[in-house]
Amino acid sequence: MSVPHGVVDAHHHVWDLSVRDQDWITGERLAPLRRSFSVTHLEPDARAAGVIATVLVQTVTVAEETPEFLALAARGGLVAGVVGWTDLTDPAVAGRLAALRELPGGDRLVGIRHQVQGEADPEWLLRPDVQRGLRAVADAGLVYDLVVLAEQLPAAAKAAALLPDLVFVLDHLGKPPIAAGTLRPWADDVRALAALPNAVCKLSGMVTEADWDTWTTADLAPYAGTVLDAFGPDRLMFGSDWPVSRLAASYAEVVDAARTLTDHLSPAERDAVFSGTARRVYGL
DSSP states (O other): OOOOSSEEEEEEOOBOTTTOOOTTOOTTTTGGGOSOBOHHHHHHHHHHTTEEEEEEEOOSSOTTHHHHHHHHHHTOSSEEEEEEOOOTTOTTHHHHHHHHHTSTTGGGEEEEEEOGGGOSSTTGGGSHHHHHHHHHHHHTTOEEEEOOOGGGHHHHHHHHHHOTTSOEEEGGGGOOOTTTTOOTTHHHHHHHHHTSTTEEEEEOSOTTTSOTTTOOHHHHHHHHHHHHHHHOGGGEEEOOOBTGGGGTOOHHHHHHHHHHHTTTSOHHHHHIIIIIHHHHHHTO
């Protein structure tokens, strides 16, 4: 098994609880996440895995978070790109995106994400005000990260079909039911999204969709195999989902699982998954 030199971790988070609460961290199961996590905490494990660049992804729907992440990226180090948040339903969204690009580190803004998984409307992405906001994201030359539940995949595919000029990056394989061991309808729905040329997928978030205590790489294989077949290595990118992944695995275990799941690929294909796709899609 091998991973090319210069790995890009296309999906991780940081937060500082002294700055603001992460109101999604609730209950006993998520208690290990109720502390602050910084790039300094990530760096030793990431460097040991051969990571030379990362994409820092938003965690909360708070406008102040994105400028903070851009300033962090501007200081150099691992963070080469930021997927931030802004209110897509705001009529002034185009101006807000332009203002973010003018901030320190604004050149590191590579995408926008919203917590669609928390929206009660299963077709939130298809609302006219959201579609207008997504068009502004495309016009700004940014990509859109999709964090959706498996049952929201059909709406995501419809949204991607309506906006062929916007690249949609599916986070965490669309959260398949790995712990339950079932493939359908998730597999059919993710293939429908993958049929669109402007759709990309992250090989991320699998360990926390599996049984946290007993998962094995074999449990992940049918799901990783589905997206590898559907998207192909040139539209698939590795992401750790650190520190959320710590609920089920160490950073090294996440990387090792991704290595095993892609070991049958050619060197060029592995290079795409672990570096090339993220560099191209996010313009790193």
